[in-house]
Amino acid sequence: MPDTVLYLEIVVNGQPGGQVLPVEYRGGHYYLTPDQLRSAGVPLQQGGSQPVAVDRIDSRLQVAYSGETQQLLITVPGDWLPEQRVGEGPAENFLPAESSTGLLFNYEVYANQTPDAQSHGYVSAWTEQRLFGGFGAFVNNGLYRRDLGSAQGVAAENRYIRYDTQWQYNDDVNMMSYSAGDVITGALPWSSAVRLGGLQVSRNFSTRPDLITYPLPAFAGQAAVPSTVDLYINSYKTNSSQVNPGPFTIDSVPFVSGAGEATVVTTDALGRQVSTVVPFYVASELLQAGLTDYSVSAGAIRQNYGIRSADYGEPAASGLVRHGLTDWLTLEAQAEGAPGMAVGGAGAGVRLGRLGVLNLAWSGSSSRNDAFDQSEQAAQALGNRTGAGLGDSDVSGPITDYSTGFTPPPEGGRGNQVSLGYAYSTTLFSLNAQRILRSERYADLSNYNTRSRLSRRSDQLTGSISLGRFGTLGSGYFDVRDALGRRTRLVNLSYSKSLWGNSTFYATANRAIGGEGFNAQLMLSIPFGDAGTASFSATRDTDNQWNGRATYSRAIPTDGGFGWNLAYADGQVSNSQYQQADLSWRGDHLETRGGVYGSRGRFSRWGQVSGSLVAMAGRVYAANQVNDAFALISTSGYGGIPVSYENQRIGETDERGYLLVPSVTSFYHARFQIDPLNLPAEVSTPTVEQTRAIRRDSGLLITFPVKTLSSANLTLVGPDGQPLPNGSPVSLAGSAQKSYVGWDGLVWLEEVQRENLLTITRADDGSVCRVTVRVPRPQGIHNLGPLVCRP
Numbered sequence: 001m002p003d004t005v006l007y008l009e010i011v012v013n014g015q016p017g018g019q020v021l022p023v024e025y026r027g028g029h030y031y032l033t034p035d036q037l038r039s040a041g042v043p044l045q046q047g048g049s050q051p052v053a054v055d056r057i058d059s060r061l062q063v064a065y066s067g068e069t070q071q072l073l074i075t076v077p078g079d080w081l082p083e084q085r086v087g088e089g090p091a092e093n094f095l096p097a098e099s100s101t102g103l104l105f106n107y108e109v110y111a112n113q114t115p116d117a118q119s120h121g122y123v124s125a126w127t128e129q130r131l132f133g134g135f136g137a138f139v140n141n142g143l144y145r146r147d148l149g150s151a152q153g154v155a156a157e158n159r160y161i162r163y164d165t166q167w168q169y170n171d172d173v174n175m176m177s178y179s180a181g182d183v184i185t186g187a188l189p190w191s192s193a194v195r196l197g198g199l200q201v202s203r204n205f206s207t208r209p210d211l212i213t214y215p216l217p218a219f220a221g222q223a224a225v226p227s228t229v230d231l232y233i234n235s236y237k238t239n240s241s242q243v244n245p246g247p248f249t250i251d252s253v254p255f256v257s258g259a260g261e262a263t264v265v266t267t268d269a270l271g272r273q274v275s276t277v278v279p280f281y282v283a284s285e286l287l288q289a290g291l292t293d294y295s296v297s298a299g300a301i302r303q304n305y306g307i308r309s310a311d312y313g314e315p316a317a318s319g320l321v322r323h324g325l326t327d328w329l330t331l332e333a334q335a336e337g338a339p340g341m342a343v344g345g346a347g348a349g350v351r352l353g354r355l356g357v358l359n360l361a362w363s364g365s366s367s368r369n370d371a372f373d374q375s376e377q378a379a380q381a382l383g384n385r386t387g388a389g390l391g392d393s394d395v396s397g398p399i400t401d402y403s404t405g406f407t408p409p410p411e412g413g414r415g416n417q418v419s420l421g422y423a424y425s426t427t428l429f430s431l432n433a434q435r436i437l438r439s440e441r442y443a444d445l446s447n448y449n450t451r452s453r454l455s456r457r458s459d460q461l462t463g464s465i466s467l468g469r470f471g472t473l474g475s476g477y478f479d480v481r482d483a484l485g486r487r488t489r490l491v492n493l494s495y496s497k498s499l500w501g502n503s504t505f506y507a508t509a510n511r512a513i514g515g516e517g518f519n520a521q522l523m524l525s526i527p528f529g530d531a532g533t534a535s536f537s538a539t540r541d542t543d544n545q546w547n548g549r550a551t552y553s554r555a556i557p558t559d560g561g562f563g564w565n566l567a568y569a570d571g572q573v574s575n576s577q578y579q580q581a582d583l584s585w586r587g588d589h590l591e592t593r594g595g596v597y598g599s600r601g602r603f604s605r606w607g608q609v610s611g612s613l614v615a616m617a618g619r620v621y622a623a624n625q626v627n628d629a630f631a632l633i634s635t636s637g638y639g640g641i642p643v644s645y646e647n648q649r650i651g652e653t654d655e656r657g658y659l660l661v662p663s664v665t666s667f668y669h670a671r672f673q674i675d676p677l678n679l680p681a682e683v684s685t686p687t688v689e690q691t692r693a694i695r696r697d698s699g700l701l702i703t704f705p706v707k708t709l710s711s712a713n714l715t716l717v718g719p720d721g722q723p724l725p726n727g728s729p730v731s732l733a734g735s736a737q738k739s740y741v742g743w744d745g746l747v748w749l750e751e752v753q754r755e756n757l758l759t760i761t762r763a764d765d766g767s768v769c770r771v772t773v774r775v776p777r778p779q780g781i782h783n784l785g786p787l788v789c790r791p
Contacts, residue, residue, distance in 0.1 A: 008072040010040035013245030014225030029053035078222045081246025099698035101133035102616035114604040120149040136169030137697040162309035172207035185318040186295030190361040190419035192446035198299015215327035217280040219250045232263040258425030281354040287324030294321040340371035356424030369412040415442025429465040453483030471497030489513040517542030547571030560586045589622040621660045629666040629694040633659045636706035642675040666696035714747040715785030725763045733757040
């Protein structure tokens with residue numbers, strides 16, 4: 001080809017740039033300036049306006065001319081191109097949570113009447129009060145109970161017990177929570193939490209549902225040409241994205257845990273595929289590198305929670321911190337103290353490559369004798385309590401010394417605790433092991449000012465294995481030695497299997513080693529769709545007594561209605577021939593339940609009603625119980641408008657244009673929608689969908705603006721009285737509104753003023769005519785015409 005100038009589209013690694021540039025062909029080389037190459041997408045470091053031979057810039061750069069498509073095909077090394085990240089990061093989707101100002105009153109009233117000669121039943125009312133706004137939320141809750149009558153000599157219990165009173169402000173921008181009042185201290189897997197009346201400052205990752213705090217694998221690759229990248233996790237396709245030439249990293253990995261295998265498949269435009277298999281292990285117990293979690297609490301230790309309303313003891317403080325040093329190592333530490341006691345410790349969680357997670361921790365304590373309850377009344381109360389040991393309690397937590405007779409208090413001194421654990425899981429099986437060793441005088445705030453003693457040793461080993469279509473098998477071994485040296489060992493075995501449809505079979509058995517007999521349970525559950533679920537079970541206790549139970553239940557539908565629960569049990573135990581019948585109903589404003597239960601002709605009757613009252617926007621609304629956040633939808637005074645939450649219809653606005661949505665997940669980016677089809681024709685709404693986030697324990701007024709329009713339906717004719725030709729464009733002076741002439745000269749204008757100047761360009765000959773339109777009223781739909789359009 002002779003030397004010449006070609007006008008070509010520049011294509012870099014198969015990606016057209018959309019630019020046509022003059023390319024000088026001279027001596028077998030193609031010349032462009034560095035500035036032109038950079039603007040076309042070639043990642044050059046240097047610039048310049050002097051033409052250079054493209055193929056001489058770097059030996060790895062290739063150039064080809066396509067005469068058919070008139071393109072200059074440039075191929076650069078993949079590592080020259082910018083890295084692409086597939087998947088949006090959490091910051092890109094962040095939506096700050098909001099709150100309006102209002103009051104909320106939750107209630108749950110329960111009444112029970114029994115045939116017991118000692119007590120005729122009782123009435124209880126759990127209530128919760130909230131004051132919320134931009135300042136946070138004040139929350140108080142408690143329970144009032146009143147006996148309906150007792151036999152002579154039996155004390156009646158008529159009182160109100162306050163549970164928690166707290167102010168909390170959640171800062172979702174910085175992922176922080178500030179609390180004052182009744183708080184629960186933070187805890188690590190090897191420490192205990194206690195209740196305080198005081199202050200707390202803590203990191204709160206739950207304010208960001210879009211943020212995954214544990215390390216997830218990122219899968220990298222490189223595309224030579226524009227390609228499609230598919231990601232498969234454990235053979236399931238989880239992501240498909242288009243990538244440009246160059247290196248890429250896939251960040252949008254779904255929620256996974258344990259060991260797995262990822263397959264990255266890159267497919268170019270010609271269908272050529274490259275597959276890469278990457279094994280991984282995800283440890284949800286760890287923190288991502290750079291993330292820090294902490295909690296600091298200070299106040300007075302709360303005692304007799306649920307028994308007394310305001311029993312606060314000695315001052316105490318507690319603090320913990322966790323930090324993701326790397327994606328495979330998370331460090332943690334905790335310190336707590338009270339008069340006469342100080343506790344501190346540190347630990348770490350380590351991902352062992354793809355072999356699981358190891359966690360280890362050490363803590364030490366120093367205490368005086370007066371840090372424990374020395375009273376004779378406490379000793380007698382504890383001494384009168386008897387127990388066989390662990391039973392069904394949580395083996396990893398503190399074990400109370402339930403010896404008979406006089407129980408000496410724990411002795412002060414120095415002690416230590418060592419915790420060591422290991423966890424591994426795959427889609428086929430899982431294994432968890434944990435050991436905690438404590439010296440005799442180790443103590444923490446969980447047994448401060450009590451006579452309780454922590455267990456000396458706790459071992460637990462659990463595991464499960466998937467048998468494929470044959471079900472899942474699980475087992476567990478628990479070994480606890482309490483403060484007095486008594487040992488309790490339990491072994492558990494369970495099996496579950498899915499049957500036809502969604503039916504399931506479940507079996508479990510456990511035995512105390514060294515004891516007599518074993519406990520067992522067999523259960524079959526058969527769902528019938530919307531008609532309910534039937535289940536049949538048989539249980540065996542350690543005395544070899546069997547009990548059978550049959551139930552038929554139906555949950556209340558999500559949009560309200562009726563539900564029920566019927567049960568019959570019989571066997572060798574004391575409550576043989578047990579019968580139960582419950583009926584429940586939920587409407588738009590409350591939920592009610594009631595029923596009977598008992599055996600051998602002695603039946604108890606009960607009833608319950610629950611709901612909430614909300615004061616917002618100058619009115620009081622009745623709704624179902626609000627457990628988290630809620631939204632009050634306003635359609636600007638128009639009633640009967642359907643409202644949907646996350647594409648699920650909730651109801652219609654009332655005659656004043658309001659609807660309360662009681663079950664909204666706080667901080668979640670929720671979608672609220674209205675259906676404008678029920679609005680009058682002269683009414684318009686510019687927004688039919690809003691995405692909002694609401695703070696915890698709060699409510700938000702969400703207004704959909706609705707505007708009444710003045711619209712016109714016109715008939716336009718020319719000077720000859722004939723309708724203007726259809727398709728003629730119509731413009732309205734002073735407005736961006738456009739319209740067109742339809743059949744028979746009809747024109748629709750959605751929004752007009754009292755006086756309007758229209759300009760029409762005739763579709764037949766291109767001539768222009770004008771007409772002035774005057775409407776009689778400021779609102780409504782106006783049918784006007786015929787109106788003459790004159791040049």
